[in-house]
């Protein structure tokens with residue numbers, strides 16, 4: 073190939089397995105093939121019709137104003153309220169007695185809230201926040217565990233049109249302070265503490281610390297009592313929710329806001345660097361969150377029990393715990409604790425307890441369950457499940473197959489959903505009941521979404537080729553910007569390929585034109601002039617029966633420029649086989665050869681290192697940049713968003729033989 077020819081990313085893997093939907097599923101499926109045709113015929117009319125899934129106080133006339141790209145306005149002259157759409161209108165339509173939230177606490181106790189009860193709770197909290205001086209447009213920081221009050225807090229803010237900024241309850245005081253300061257929040261909603269692995273852990277001290285060191289915008293702190301532990305108190309600033317709740321009215325008129333009014337700010341996971349404060353709108357965001365939740369999860373509001381395992385601290389918890397499901401009148405589980413407290417079957421026990429039918433989780437969780445072994449889910453009745461979803465990273469084909477067989481009983485369709493904090497809602501995904509599913513591929517842009525894979529020059533690649541995933545047309549739930557930084561918004565997302573949104577992810581189109589995510593372009597490596605993605609080499613490793621999880625990075629190499637280095641976690645129960653095969657060194661060599669055989673000698677890792685943990689963000693994504701530091705013997709970079717900082721020590725000790 074001549075030096076200056078446009079290139080993409082080399083693509084090495086092949087997948088021939090395909091799973092058509094069962095005729096039974098097709099019969100009642102919410103999604104229809106005609107949706108694609110409808111969207112192709114007239115994309116804006118398609119979105120106009122989807123916006124009618126919502127209730128508008130004032131109907132909009134114009135669907136999209138794209139006169140000043142990349143600043144989009146959707147449904148701009150319409151007014152609505154997100155909390156009214158998620159709660160009040162269901163109560164008004166006679167569904168007040170339907171259960172909205174099935175709250176499962178870590179210790180096995182539980183609580184349920186009907187839509188009518190949620191309406192009362194969020195109205196009370198909206199009144200309390202108003203009394204604390206919060207008005208439309210003010211920002212409110214939410215720093216809570218996964219308890220119903222987290223949902224109430226978000227919807228209470230939405231009711232008064234006060235954009236919330238949810239900060240994951242596992243973040244430090246510093247991380248909290250920087251987010252509060254960036255958004256200039258007026259009030260913080262938190263709890264005294266949270267239960268984590270059977271222990272009461274304090275939460276409020278982190279707020280006290282964050283506010284002591286800065287964040288002058290905050291005038292009040294609303295504290296939910298969860299653990300009942302002792303808390304320090306700042307008079308005049310701190311207020312107990314349970315005390316103010318007593319005197320608060322359940323009457324509250326939602327504030328009708330313009331469709332473009334910001335619903336929330338949310339900081340990205342920080343996998344690649346410093347988190348960005350992503351701003352989302354009300355009307356466009358809610359339209360796409362509810363439409364995608366309905367068609368991608370095949371939601372039947374009166375019969376399904378849905379469970380998305382994401383924390384509300386992440387975008388998945390915003391769009392697919394709070395806004396999408398609640399706008400669609402879903403009965404759903406929310407779970408406070410960790411997957412292995414008090415035992416490694418906790419999640420499957422919850423599926424059995426509530427008869428969960430729709431289950432949405434992440435590749436990291438699935439691979440962890442693989443590591444623990446399939447006898448654990450095997451102990452529970454999972455027959456209520458009828459659909460499984462995945463989000464957050466590429467799901468390796470073998471992890472997909474495991475998910476389908478062990479959790480889905482070979483019966484449930486799987487939806488591998490690609491999207492980002494920035495996109496607000498699912499963009500690329502199979503439609504259950506319509507698409508023939510392919511293990512490991514997110515497959516097709518949803519109806520109404522225009523996505524493509526392009527080469528360095530921004531030209532669409534042909535089938536069978538790799539490149540960069542771009543979104544070529546605006547979409548309703550697109551980010552409206554980075555809080556306070558319009559230039560960074562343009563620069564980060566719209567400058568690489570003019571006129572197109574570039575997501576930062578590599579992708580390829582296979583022979584059928586289906587889209588495969590190849591990982592972040594920052595992680596692409598150049599091996600003797602071949603541009604290789606991390607995902608395909610990782611998937612080749614996970615296809616070996618000993619491997620539960622793998623992370624691959626490109627490390628400097630004198631002869632090839634860069635060379636793949638793999639970090640691998642073995643599946644539980646393989647120890648005897650590994651020992652019989654000659655121990656860890658022999659296993660590493662066997663895995664190197666396996667990659668060579670699966671996808672070709674060029675991708676064969678220079679080294680395969682067996683480890684017991686991988687560095688992950690708190691949302692469970694592998695942080696390859698830290699592993700690259702290890703592979704290249706550098707000082708480890710910024711670990712602020714790392715879930716467990718001891719992991720890097722463990723890995724380095726293992727490598728230097730200090731184990």
Ligand code: ATP
Nearest residue numbers: 340341342343344464465466489490491492493589
């Ligand atoms: P930061 O942008 O701060 O580095 P982040 O990208 O991890 O953090 P999120 O918005 O939570 O923050 O994650 C979106 C990213 O997750 C996508 O860009 C993609 O890399 C990955 N991702 C999400 N879903 C999928 C999927 N189904 N397949 C492959 N990758 C996915």
Ligand code: MG
Nearest residue numbers: 340341492576
């Ligand atoms: Mg990102």
